[in-house]
Every structure is written in structure tokens, then in C-alpha cells.
Amino acid sequence: MDKIENEFASFFLKDGILHFIYKPNTELNLDAAKKVVEDRKTIQKGKSYPVLCDIRGLKDVDKVARDFLAKEGSSLVDAVALVVDSPAYEFMANFYLKVSKPDVPTKMFSSIEEALEYIKKFK
Structure with missing residues (x-):
């Protein structure tokens, strides 16, 4: 299994799905968002995956980083399943979906199992 890790997140491919896990207390600005996307693309080796x-x-994610992730950060991505576990993360994800309007199908889930069920449709 291929795996890449940086100061913000870890990424690995499993069963045709790219798993992307942010590290605890991560704050993203534009530079951090660009690093995350660069490392994600490295593990993908030019191939598109559901995430x-x-x-x-x-x-926290600042507005410039959110907008970057929603547009430029969607390259080589078929769809995204966001995993949240609290009202604060749910609010953050809903805000991202409504305001930044990602370029690929994106939905929010409260468990990894639900997220996997959804994202498998895009393999």
C-alpha cells in the first residue's frame, strides 16, 4: 500500500479509493492547502480516484485555502466523502459545501463506513 505523510495529513490508496486523513489540530492556509494537494497528486501518479x-x-481552514481546495484542489478527484464527528465539523463541512461549491460530487458523513459506501460508487 502506497502511503505519503506530511505535517498536515496522511494519504494512502486502498481498494481503488484514496484515503486522506487530516492530522489533529491542523490549520490550513493557502500554502498548506497547496502542499496537501501536491502530496495527494504525488501518491495518485496522474490517476483520478474517489477520495x-x-x-x-x-x-481551521481560511477562505483562500477553502476556495483553492474546492476548485484547483479537485483535480484528479472523482468524488469526495467527508467524514465528520461533531456539530462543529458538520458546520465546517456544510459551510464548505455551500460557500465554496466543490467542482466534484461531495457529501458529508458521520462514519467512515457510510462514507465508504457512498464513495465506492465512483470507483
């Missing part, structure tokens, strides 16, 4: 994105470790 399971566990955002439970995110503490």
Missing part, C-alpha cells in the same frame, strides 16, 4: 477525506483533525 475519502477524514476532516476530524482540521481545526
